[in-house]
Amino acid sequence: MKAVILAGGLGTRIAEESDHRPKPMVEVGGRPLLWHIMKTYAHHGVNDFVICLGYKGYAVKEFFFNYHHHTADLEIDLKQGTHRVLNSQAEDWRVTLIDTGAETLTGGRLKRVAPYLGDETFCLTYGDGLADIDISSEIEFHRRHGKLATVAAVQPPGRFGVLNIDANHSVSSFEEKPSDEIGWINGGFFVLEPRVIDYITGDATSWEREPLQNLARDGQLAAFEHHGFWQPCDTLRDKRQLEQLWESGQARWRVWHG
Secondary structure (H helix, E strand, O other): OEEEEEEOOOOHHHHHHHOOOOHHHOEEOOEEHHHHHHHHHHHOOOOEEEEEEOOOHHHHHHHHHOHHHHOEEEEEEOOOOEEEEEEEOOOOOEEEEEEOOOOOOHHHHHHHOHHHOOOOOEEEEEOOEEEOOOHHHHHHHHHHHOOOEEEEEEOOOOOOEEEEEOOOOOEEEEEEOOHHHOOOEEOOOEEEOHHHHHHOOOOOOOOOOHHHHHHHHOOOEEEEEOOOOEEEOOOHHHHHHHHHHHHOOOOOOOOOOO
Protein backbone atom coordinates (compact mmCIF):
# COMPACT_ATOMS: atom_id res chain seq x y z
CA MET A 1 0.00 0.00 0.00
CA LYS A 2 1.16 3.54 -0.76
CA ALA A 3 0.89 6.64 1.39
CA VAL A 4 0.53 10.05 -0.23
CA ILE A 5 1.81 12.95 1.87
CA LEU A 6 0.88 16.55 1.11
CA ALA A 7 4.08 18.56 1.53
CA GLY A 8 3.71 21.56 -0.75
CA GLY A 9 1.94 24.25 1.28
CA LEU A 10 3.36 27.61 2.35
CA GLY A 11 2.94 27.26 6.12
CA THR A 12 2.33 30.96 6.66
CA ARG A 13 1.40 30.59 10.35
CA ILE A 14 4.87 29.31 11.16
CA ALA A 15 6.69 31.71 8.87
CA GLU A 16 9.71 31.93 11.16
CA GLU A 17 10.51 28.37 10.06
CA SER A 18 8.80 28.06 6.68
CA ASP A 19 10.50 31.14 5.24
CA HIS A 20 13.51 28.88 4.88
CA ARG A 21 11.97 25.47 4.19
CA PRO A 22 8.59 23.83 3.56
CA LYS A 23 6.64 23.22 6.76
CA PRO A 24 6.94 19.40 6.60
CA MET A 25 10.72 19.91 6.83
CA VAL A 26 10.46 21.76 10.15
CA GLU A 27 12.43 19.65 12.59
CA VAL A 28 11.36 18.02 15.84
CA GLY A 29 14.07 16.06 17.62
CA GLY A 30 16.49 16.79 14.79
CA ARG A 31 14.32 15.16 12.11
CA PRO A 32 11.67 16.69 9.82
CA LEU A 33 7.99 16.32 10.61
CA LEU A 34 7.77 14.45 7.31
CA TRP A 35 10.19 11.79 8.59
CA HIS A 36 8.17 11.34 11.80
CA ILE A 37 4.98 10.80 9.78
CA MET A 38 6.69 8.30 7.50
CA LYS A 39 8.04 6.39 10.51
CA THR A 40 4.48 6.09 11.80
CA TYR A 41 3.26 4.63 8.52
CA ALA A 42 6.26 2.31 8.24
CA HIS A 43 5.50 0.96 11.72
CA HIS A 44 2.24 -0.29 10.23
CA GLY A 45 3.88 -1.79 7.16
CA VAL A 46 3.35 1.11 4.74
CA ASN A 47 6.79 1.78 3.23
CA ASP A 48 5.97 3.16 -0.22
CA PHE A 49 5.52 6.94 -0.22
CA VAL A 50 4.41 9.50 -2.80
CA ILE A 51 5.23 13.00 -1.61
CA CYS A 52 3.47 15.99 -3.19
CA LEU A 53 5.96 18.84 -3.47
CA GLY A 54 5.35 22.52 -4.05
CA TYR A 55 6.81 25.40 -2.05
CA LYS A 56 10.60 24.91 -1.70
CA GLY A 57 10.24 21.33 -2.86
CA TYR A 58 13.96 21.17 -3.58
CA ALA A 59 14.59 20.99 0.18
CA VAL A 60 12.62 17.74 0.39
CA LYS A 61 14.42 16.35 -2.67
CA GLU A 62 17.83 17.17 -1.21
CA PHE A 63 16.94 15.57 2.12
CA PHE A 64 15.97 12.23 0.57
CA PHE A 65 18.60 12.29 -2.20
CA ASN A 66 21.34 12.50 0.44
CA TYR A 67 19.58 10.49 3.14
CA HIS A 68 21.39 7.20 2.45
CA HIS A 69 24.78 8.83 2.94
CA HIS A 70 23.76 11.00 5.87
CA THR A 71 22.65 7.93 7.82
CA ALA A 72 25.78 5.92 6.96
CA ASP A 73 29.38 5.54 8.06
CA LEU A 74 31.60 6.50 5.12
CA GLU A 75 35.16 5.90 3.99
CA ILE A 76 36.26 8.75 1.71
CA ASP A 77 39.40 8.90 -0.46
CA LEU A 78 39.89 12.65 -0.83
CA LYS A 79 42.61 12.38 -3.46
CA GLN A 80 40.72 9.96 -5.69
CA GLY A 81 37.36 11.56 -5.02
CA THR A 82 35.80 8.22 -4.22
CA HIS A 83 33.90 6.90 -1.25
CA ARG A 84 32.61 3.67 0.19
CA VAL A 85 29.52 3.18 2.35
CA LEU A 86 30.51 1.10 5.36
CA ASN A 87 26.97 0.70 6.66
CA SER A 88 23.75 2.64 6.49
CA GLN A 89 20.87 3.03 8.91
CA ALA A 90 18.50 4.18 6.17
CA GLU A 91 14.99 2.78 6.31
CA ASP A 92 13.70 0.35 3.70
CA TRP A 93 11.46 2.92 2.03
CA ARG A 94 10.58 3.77 -1.56
CA VAL A 95 10.02 7.52 -1.92
CA THR A 96 8.51 9.11 -5.03
CA LEU A 97 8.91 12.91 -5.10
CA ILE A 98 6.52 14.74 -7.42
CA ASP A 99 6.43 18.49 -8.06
CA THR A 100 2.71 19.29 -7.92
CA GLY A 101 3.05 23.05 -8.39
CA ALA A 102 3.62 26.00 -6.09
CA GLU A 103 0.00 27.25 -6.18
CA THR A 104 -1.88 23.95 -6.46
CA LEU A 105 -4.45 23.25 -3.73
CA THR A 106 -4.60 20.02 -1.77
CA GLY A 107 -7.09 18.25 -4.02
CA GLY A 108 -5.17 19.29 -7.10
CA ARG A 109 -1.98 17.87 -5.64
CA LEU A 110 -3.64 14.51 -5.09
CA LYS A 111 -5.00 14.49 -8.63
CA ARG A 112 -1.54 15.26 -10.04
CA VAL A 113 0.01 12.21 -8.39
CA ALA A 114 -2.82 9.85 -9.37
CA PRO A 115 -0.72 8.26 -12.18
CA TYR A 116 1.71 7.00 -9.52
CA LEU A 117 -0.92 5.35 -7.31
CA GLY A 118 -2.16 2.46 -9.39
CA ASP A 119 -5.56 0.85 -8.82
CA GLU A 120 -5.26 -0.09 -5.17
CA THR A 121 -6.38 1.39 -1.86
CA PHE A 122 -3.97 4.07 -0.64
CA CYS A 123 -3.40 6.37 2.34
CA LEU A 124 -3.28 10.17 2.34
CA THR A 125 -2.27 12.64 5.01
CA TYR A 126 -0.86 16.09 5.63
CA GLY A 127 2.85 16.65 6.13
CA ASP A 128 2.51 18.66 9.33
CA GLY A 129 0.46 16.56 11.76
CA LEU A 130 1.73 13.93 14.20
CA ALA A 131 -0.41 11.24 15.81
CA ASP A 132 -0.26 7.80 17.39
CA ILE A 133 -3.14 6.65 15.22
CA ASP A 134 -3.47 2.90 14.69
CA ILE A 135 -3.19 2.94 10.91
CA SER A 136 -3.51 -0.85 10.66
CA SER A 137 -6.86 -0.74 12.45
CA GLU A 138 -8.00 2.17 10.29
CA ILE A 139 -7.18 0.24 7.10
CA GLU A 140 -9.14 -2.76 8.41
CA PHE A 141 -12.05 -0.46 9.31
CA HIS A 142 -11.96 1.03 5.81
CA ARG A 143 -12.09 -2.38 4.16
CA ARG A 144 -14.99 -3.48 6.34
CA HIS A 145 -17.31 -0.57 5.61
CA GLY A 146 -16.72 -0.64 1.84
CA LYS A 147 -16.99 3.11 1.22
CA LEU A 148 -14.62 5.09 -0.98
CA ALA A 149 -13.05 7.14 1.79
CA THR A 150 -12.17 7.03 5.47
CA VAL A 151 -10.98 10.04 7.47
CA ALA A 152 -9.40 9.95 10.90
CA ALA A 153 -11.71 11.97 13.12
CA VAL A 154 -9.99 13.64 16.07
CA GLN A 155 -10.92 15.90 18.95
CA PRO A 156 -8.18 18.52 19.32
CA PRO A 157 -7.24 19.68 22.78
CA GLY A 158 -8.60 23.08 23.78
CA ARG A 159 -6.00 25.83 23.65
CA PHE A 160 -7.48 27.78 26.54
CA GLY A 161 -8.38 26.86 30.08
CA VAL A 162 -11.81 27.64 31.52
CA LEU A 163 -12.32 29.95 34.50
CA ASN A 164 -15.29 29.12 36.67
CA ILE A 165 -16.39 32.43 38.29
CA ASP A 166 -18.80 32.67 41.19
CA ALA A 167 -21.29 35.44 42.03
CA ASN A 168 -18.61 37.43 43.88
CA HIS A 169 -16.42 37.53 40.80
CA SER A 170 -13.96 35.12 42.37
CA VAL A 171 -12.49 32.30 40.34
CA SER A 172 -13.79 29.18 42.02
CA SER A 173 -11.80 26.79 39.85
CA PHE A 174 -9.70 26.53 36.74
CA GLU A 175 -9.80 23.62 34.33
CA GLU A 176 -8.44 22.79 30.93
CA LYS A 177 -10.97 23.22 28.17
CA PRO A 178 -12.37 19.75 27.42
CA SER A 179 -11.79 18.54 23.89
CA ASP A 180 -15.38 17.34 23.45
CA GLU A 181 -16.57 20.96 23.40
CA ILE A 182 -14.91 21.32 20.01
CA GLY A 183 -16.34 18.20 18.41
CA TRP A 184 -14.78 15.92 15.83
CA ILE A 185 -12.62 17.40 13.08
CA ASN A 186 -10.69 16.19 10.05
CA GLY A 187 -7.40 14.86 11.43
CA GLY A 188 -5.96 13.71 8.11
CA PHE A 189 -4.72 10.13 7.90
CA PHE A 190 -7.19 9.13 5.20
CA VAL A 191 -7.62 5.70 3.62
CA LEU A 192 -8.94 6.05 0.09
CA GLU A 193 -10.00 4.17 -3.00
CA PRO A 194 -8.70 5.36 -6.41
CA ARG A 195 -12.20 6.47 -7.45
CA VAL A 196 -11.99 9.46 -5.09
CA ILE A 197 -9.81 11.11 -7.74
CA ASP A 198 -12.99 11.51 -9.83
CA TYR A 199 -14.28 13.93 -7.19
CA ILE A 200 -11.39 16.33 -7.87
CA THR A 201 -11.75 18.84 -10.71
CA GLY A 202 -8.22 20.20 -10.98
CA ASP A 203 -5.44 22.28 -9.44
CA ALA A 204 -7.85 24.79 -7.89
CA THR A 205 -9.73 22.11 -5.93
CA SER A 206 -9.26 21.97 -2.19
CA TRP A 207 -9.57 18.38 -0.97
CA GLU A 208 -11.28 19.62 2.19
CA ARG A 209 -14.11 21.31 0.33
CA GLU A 210 -15.99 19.86 -2.66
CA PRO A 211 -14.40 16.39 -2.73
CA LEU A 212 -14.98 15.58 0.94
CA GLN A 213 -18.34 17.34 0.97
CA ASN A 214 -19.51 15.39 -2.08
CA LEU A 215 -18.16 12.10 -0.78
CA ALA A 216 -20.18 12.70 2.40
CA ARG A 217 -23.25 13.64 0.35
CA ASP A 218 -22.95 10.38 -1.60
CA GLY A 219 -22.60 8.32 1.59
CA GLN A 220 -19.02 7.41 0.68
CA LEU A 221 -17.12 8.96 3.63
CA ALA A 222 -16.66 7.14 6.94
CA ALA A 223 -14.99 8.39 10.12
CA PHE A 224 -12.41 6.39 12.03
CA GLU A 225 -12.54 7.88 15.52
CA HIS A 226 -9.08 8.39 16.97
CA HIS A 227 -9.03 9.00 20.73
CA GLY A 228 -5.27 9.13 21.17
CA PHE A 229 -2.57 11.72 20.55
CA TRP A 230 -2.94 14.13 17.64
CA GLN A 231 -1.11 17.42 17.18
CA PRO A 232 -0.60 19.62 14.11
CA CYS A 233 2.48 21.83 13.90
CA ASP A 234 0.96 25.12 12.78
CA THR A 235 2.82 27.59 14.97
CA LEU A 236 6.09 28.02 16.84
CA ARG A 237 4.14 27.23 20.01
CA ASP A 238 3.18 23.86 18.51
CA LYS A 239 6.77 23.17 17.48
CA ARG A 240 8.11 23.95 20.95
CA GLN A 241 5.47 21.73 22.54
CA LEU A 242 6.38 18.83 20.25
CA GLU A 243 10.08 19.38 20.96
CA GLN A 244 9.45 19.28 24.71
CA LEU A 245 7.52 16.02 24.37
CA TRP A 246 10.30 14.48 22.29
CA GLU A 247 13.08 15.58 24.63
CA SER A 248 11.20 14.39 27.72
CA GLY A 249 10.59 10.95 26.24
CA GLN A 250 6.84 11.57 26.16
CA ALA A 251 6.39 11.75 22.37
CA ARG A 252 3.30 9.58 22.13
CA TRP A 253 3.41 9.57 18.34
CA ARG A 254 6.70 7.67 18.50
CA VAL A 255 5.08 4.27 18.05
CA TRP A 256 8.14 2.81 16.32
CA HIS A 257 11.19 1.30 18.00
CA GLY A 258 14.76 2.57 17.59
